Amino acid sequence: MKIFAESASSFISSRPDTLSRQLAWVGFESAGLPTTSDEVWRYAPLGELDLDRFTLADEPLIAADSAFAAQLCQRAGLVVRIVDGYYVGAGADLEGVSVLSVDSSESLSGEALVRRYESDTFALMNVALAPATTVIRVGAGVNVERPIVVLNVTNGTSSFARTQIVLERGANATVVEYFEGGANALVVPLSEYEIGENAALGLITYQRLAPSAWHVARTTGFLSRDGRLRQAVIGIGGHYNRSRNDAEMLGLGSENELRTTFLGSGSQVHDFRTHQFHKAGRSRCTLLSKGAVADESRSVYTGLIEIEKGAKRTDARQTNHNLLLSPSAHADSVPNLDIRENDVMCAHASSVGPLDELQRWYLESRGVTRGDAERLMIQGFFNEMLTTLPDELAGLVEADVTSVLATVRVVTP
Amino acid sequence: MSSTLKIEGLRVEVAGKEVLRGFDLEMSSGEVHVIMGPNGSGKSTLAHAIAGHPGYKVLDGSVRIDGVELLELSATERARHGLLLALQQPLEVPGVRPIDLLVAAGADAADLRARMHDEARRVELRPEVLDRFVNVDLSGGERKRAEMVQFGILRPKFAVLDEIDSGLDVDALGAVARRLLAATSEWGCGILAITHFRRLLQELTPTMIHVLSAGRVVVTGGPELAEVLERDGYEPFRVSSI
Numbered sequence: 057m058k059i060f061a062e063s064a065s066s067f068i069s070s071r072p073d074t075l076s077r078q079l080a081w082v083g084f085e086s087a088g089l090p091t092t093s094d095e096v097w098r099y100a101p102l103g104e105l106d107l108d109r110f111t112l113a114d115e116p117l118i119a120a121d122s123a124f125a126a127q128l129c130q131r132a133g134l135v136v137r138i139v140d141g142y143y144v145g146a147g148a149d150l151e152g153v154s155v156l157s158v159d160s161s162e163s164l165s166g167e168a169l170v171r172r173y174e175s176d177t178f179a180l181m182n183v184a185l186a187p188a189t190t191v192i193r194v195g196a197g198v199n200v201e202r203p204i205v206v207l208n209v210t211n212g213t214s215s216f217a218r219t220q221i222v223l224e225r226g227a228n229a230t231v232v233e234y235f236e237g238g239a240n241a242l243v244v245p246l247s248e249y250e251i252g253e254n255a256a257l258g259l260i261t262y263q264r265l266a267p268s269a270w271h272v273a274r275t276t277g278f279l280s281r282d283g284r285l286r287q288a289v290i291g292i293g294g295h296y297n298r299s300r301n302d303a304e305m306l307g308l309g310s311e312n313e314l315r316t317t318f319l320g321s322g323s324q325v326h327d328f329r330t331h332q333f334h335k336a337g338r339s340r341c342t343l344l345s346k347g348a349v350a351d352e353s354r355s356v357y358t359g360l361i362e363i364e365k366g367a368k369r370t371d372a373r374q375t376n377h378n379l380l381l382s383p384s385a386h387a388d389s390v391p392n393l394d395i396r397e398n399d400v401m402c403a404h405a406s407s408v409g410p411l412d413e414l415q416r417w418y419l420e421s422r423g424v425t426r427g428d429a430e431r432l433m434i435q436g437f438f439n440e441m442l443t444t445l446p447d448e449l450a451g452l453v454e455a456d457v458t459s460v461l462a463t464v465r466v467v468t469p
Numbered sequence: 470m471s472s473t474l475k476i477e478g479l480r481v482e483v484a485g486k487e488v489l490r491g492f493d494l495e496m497s498s499g500e501v502h503v504i505m506g507p508n509g510s511g512k513s514t515l516a517h518a519i520a521g522h523p524g525y526k527v528l529d530g531s532v533r534i535d536g537v538e539l540l541e542l543s544a545t546e547r548a549r550h551g552l553l554l555a556l557q558q559p560l561e562v563p564g565v566r567p568i569d570l571l572v573a574a575g576a577d578a579a580d581l582r583a584r585m586h587d588e589a590r591r592v593e594l595r596p597e598v599l600d601r602f603v604n605v606d607l608s609g610g611e612r613k614r615a616e617m618v619q620f621g622i623l624r625p626k627f628a629v630l631d632e633i634d635s636g637l638d639v640d641a642l643g644a645v646a647r648r649l650l651a652a653t654s655e656w657g658c659g660i661l662a663i664t665h666f667r668r669l670l671q672e673l674t675p676t677m678i679h680v681l682s683a684g685r686v687v688v689t690g691g692p693e694l695a696e697v698l699e700r701d702g703y704e705p706f707r708v709s710s711i
Contacts, residue, residue: 413523414522414523414524414560415560415561415562417521417522417523417544418556418559418560418562418603419562419565419570419573419574420521420543420544420545420548421520421521421522421544421545421547421548421553421554422548422553422570422571422574422619422623423545423548423549423574423575423623424545424570424573424574425545425573426543426545428573429545429573432562432564432565432569432570432573433562433564433565435564435565436562436563436564436565436602437563437564438564439564440563440564
C-alpha cells in the first residue's frame with residue numbers, strides 16, 4: 057500500500073486540519089482494509105482491491121458534463137458540483153439555500169467524525185482524505201420548489217466526497233445526487249442529512265459510475281421531531297457497489313422511507329446495508345429494497361431495524377424483493393430486528409426468484425415477443441422504485457434506467 | 470377474406486391427467502360458437518392449451534388457422550396469427566401498463582389511448598382503469614372488460630373466451646356480448662365462447678353449440694340445442710370418463 061499511503065500522506069499534510077486527518081488515517085491504517093472473513097464484507101471482492109491503483113488528487117480534474125448530467129442540470133433549481141471530492145461551485149444562488157465548502161471534522165451528530173466512524177475503515181478514509189465538507193443548508197421554513205442537483209463526478213483515480221445536507225425547522229427540499237465517472241477509481245462518499253423539526257427532505261441518489269469503479273458509500277439521516285426523510289437509492293454502476301444507508305429517528309413522530317434499487321450485470325456485486333435506529337416514540341420507517349441480478353452478478357441486502365426501549369408505538373416495515381435473471385446470479389437478503397420495546401409494530405417480507413412464468417405467458421398470449429415481455433416485466437419491477445422522483449426529473453431518469461434495462465440479458469433457468 | 474379455425478383430435482394433459490380426449494371443432498370467420506359443459510369437462514383446458522399456457526401438455530392433435538399449425542408455434546406467434554384468449558381470471562402483471570402491453574403486442578400506436586378509451590366505453594368500463602397496471606387493483610368484472618379492450622384493439626381473427634360471463638353482472642354481460650357480436654361484422658371475428666352458464670346464450674346468438682363431456686364433444690347443434698339444455702340440463706349428454 058506504498059503508493060496510495062504516500063499520496064495520502066502528502067495530501068493530508070497539505071490540508072488545513074492536518075491533525076484530525078492524521079488521527080483518522082492512523083485509525084484506518086491500524087484497522088486495515090476489511091477481509092471477507094468479516095461477515096459484513098463477506099461478498100466484497102476485496103482480494104481484487106489494490107489501493108496502489110489509486111492516488112489522491114491535489115485538485116479536481118474538470119471535464120465537460122456528460123449529456124445526461126447536462127440534461128439533469130437544465131431541470132434543476134440549483135446545481136452543486138463536486139468533482140473528485142472537491143466542491144467546485146454552485147450554478148446560481150437560490151433563495152434560502154446556502155452551499156459552502158467547510159473544513160470541518162465534525163459530524164452532524166455533534167461528535168468528531170473520527171469518533172463517529174471509528175469502526176468503519178472506508179469512512180475513516182473519507183474522514184482523512186475528503187478535501188472538505190460540502191454543506192448544503194436550507195433555511196427554516198424555506199420551501200425549495202425545484203430540485204437541487206448534486207453532480208458528483210469522479211475524473212481522477214479516487215474521490216472522497218463528504219456532504220452534509222441540513223434542513224432547518226420546517227424546511228422542505230428535494231435533492232438529487234448523481235454519481236458518474238469513476239473509471240478504475242475508488243469512490244468513497246460520506247454523507248449526512250440533518251432533518252430539523254417538521255422538515256422534509258426528498259433525496260434521490262442515482263449512481264451511474266463506470267463498471268470498473270469501486271464505490272463504497274455511507275449515508276446517515278438524523279431526524280428531529282416530525283422530520284421526514286424520503287430517500288431513494290438507485291445503484292447501477294460500479295464493479296463493487298456498496299451502499300450503507302442509515303437513519304436515526306431522534307425525535308417523536310419522525311419518519312424515514314428508504315427505497316433501494318439495484319441492477320446487477322456482468323460480475324458486479326451490489327452490497328446494500330441499512331440500519332434504522334428508532335430512538336423516539338411514534339417514529340416510522342418503511343424500507344423497500346428491490347433489485348435484479350443478471351449474468352454472474354450478486355447482491356446482498358442486510359437491514360437492521362433497532363428500536364430503543366421507550367420508543368413506543370414505533371412502526372417499522374422492511375420489504376425486500378429480488379429478481380434473478382440468470383441461473384448464475386445470486387441474491388441474498390438478511391433482515392434483522394433488534395427490539396427493546398414491546399409496544400411496537402414491526403413486519404418484514406422477502407422474496408427471491410425469476411420472472412413470473414405465467415405473467416410472461418399472459419403477455420406473450422397477447423402477441424408480445426418473449427424479449428419484449430421480459431423487458432416490460434423488468435421495467436415494471438423497477439417502476440415502483442422510481443415513484444420518488446420529482447416531476448421535473450422523473451421522465452429523464454426513467455428513460456435512462458430503461459435504456460440500461462434494455463441491455464440486460466435474461467437467461468431462463 | 471374468410472378464415473377457418475380447425476381443431477382436430479386434440480388431446481391435452483394437465484398435472485399428469487388426460488383432460489381433453491380428442492376434441493374436434495371447425496368454425497369460420499364471423500361465426501359464434503359456444504362450448505358448454507359441466508365443471509371438469511375440459512372447457513378451460515381447451516382454452517389454455519390453444520393459447521400455449523405452460524401448464525398444459527398437448528399429447529396429440531392439431532389446431533390450425535387457415536392451415537397454419539398453431540401447436541408448433543410459440544404463444545406469441547399464435548397471437549400474431551390471429552388468436553386471442555380472454556381468460557376466466559385475467560392475470561395481474563404488476564408494473565406493466567395496458568398501453569405498453571398493446572404497443573408491444575403490435576397495436577398501432579397512433580391515437581391508441583383514444584381508441585382504448587372508446588373500447589372501454591363500449592363495454593361500460595371507466596377508461597381511468599386503463600391507467601393502472603395490467604389487471605392490478607381491478608375487480609373481477611373490470612378485468613373481463615379490460616380484456617375486451619385488448620380484444621377491440623388487437624382485433625383477432627378468432628377469440629376464445631373462457632367463462633366470459635363470470636364476474637359480470639347482467640348489464641355488463643349485455644355490453645360485452647354486444648361488443649363481441651359487433652366484432653363479427655366489423656372485422657369478421659370468429660367467437661368461440663366457453664361457458665357453463667346458459668345465461669350467455671341469451672346474449673350471444675350462437676351459430677353452433679357444442680356440448681363437452683369428459684374431454685370430448687358429445688353433441689353439436691344449432692341454437693335449438695339451447696332449449697334442450699334449458700329443459701333437461703347436461704344429464705342426457707353426460708358420458709362416463711372411464
